[in-house]
Amino acid sequence: QVQLQESGPGLVKPSETLSLTCTVSGGSISSNYWSWIRQPPGKGLEWIGYIHYSGSTNYNPSLKSRFTMSVDTSKSQFSLKLNSVTAADTAVYYCARQVLYGSGNFWTYYFDYWGQGTLVTVSS
Amino acid sequence: SYELTQSPSVSVSPGQTASIRCSGDKLGDEYVSWYQKKPGQSPLLVIYQNTKRPSGIPGRFSGSKSANTATLTISGTQLMDEADYFCQAYDSTIPVVFGGGTKLTVL
Numbered sequence: 001q002v003q004l005q006e007s008g009p010g011l012v013k014p015s016e017t018l019s020l021t022c023t024v025s026g027g028s029i030s031s032n033y034w035s036w037i038r039q040p041p042g043k044g045l046e047w048i049g050y051i052h053y054s055g056s057t058n059y060n061p062s063l064k065s066r067f068t069m070s071v072d073t074s075k076s077q078f079s080l081k082l083n084s085v086t087a088a089d090t091a092v093y094y095c096a097r098q099v100l101y102g103s104g105n106f107w108t109y110y111f112d113y114w115g116q117g118t119l120v121t122v123s124s
Numbered sequence: 125s126y127e128l129t130q131s132p133s134v135s136v137s138p139g140q141t142a143s144i145r146c147s148g149d150k151l152g153d154e155y156v157s158w159y160q161k162k163p164g165q166s167p168l169l170v171i172y173q174n175t176k177r178p179s180g181i182p183g184r185f186s187g188s189k190s191a192n193t194a195t196l197t198i199s200g201t202q203l204m205d206e207a208d209y210f211c212q213a214y215d216s217t218i219p220v221v222f223g224g225g226t227k228l229t230v231l
Contacts, residue, residue, distance in 0.1 A: 045167065045210050047220035061218055062125055094166055094199070098220075101155070101173060104125075108155035108214045112178065114166040119226070 022095030146211030
């Protein structure tokens with residue numbers, strides 16, 4: 001059973017950098033894709049981006065390019081950095097395993113394992 | 125940008141059938157997944173590839189799709205099914221798109 005666990009500070013000051021890490025256990029990080037998803041209070045789910053174990057990334061183009069993801073396969077961890085945070089970045093941040101399925105021109109991604117989520121509050 | 129549209133809320137009586145819909149201009153050519161989200165818990169995948177149920181998801185959850193509308197159906201709805209439900213699909217411009225979510229109330 002794959003398990004994911006987010007870690008990082010719960011409180012970040014405006015304009016600072018948020019750093020979160022997700023530790024994967026019960027399965028190999030060297031397969032599939034690994035994503036970060038957030039949910040602001042009272043709002044819906046927002047996909048931030050994914051990283052492949054090879055290090056390739058894909059970010060949500062709707063978000064400003066303040067996000068950076070990295071992976072450390074030796075530690076079975078992947079990480080998220082968000083620069084210049086504002087109150088709008090206050091959210092529960094989830095890491096998740098992103099499965100790619102399909103063939104030809106018919107593809108999909110879905111998320112089968114999720115971390116418990118970590119609340120990040122941006123406030124001075 | 126591509127959007128998936130869901131009704132904000134659906135109400136159902138216990139034991140009845142709940143239908144939660146998700147519409148999008150390209151859904152006819154895409155796979156849809158559905159997630160259940162309860163307060164304080166992480167999202168749970170309940171349907172993937174339009175109709176498939178992950179192991180451990182009760183048989184009362186089913187998915188279907190017709191043209192540009194996907195439907196999550198909960199047959200014999202139970203109190204424990206009260207939650208927010210999000211649809212999700214793939215788009216070539218933004219690989220992952222979530223619907224705005226539907227709050228299912230069981231009363």
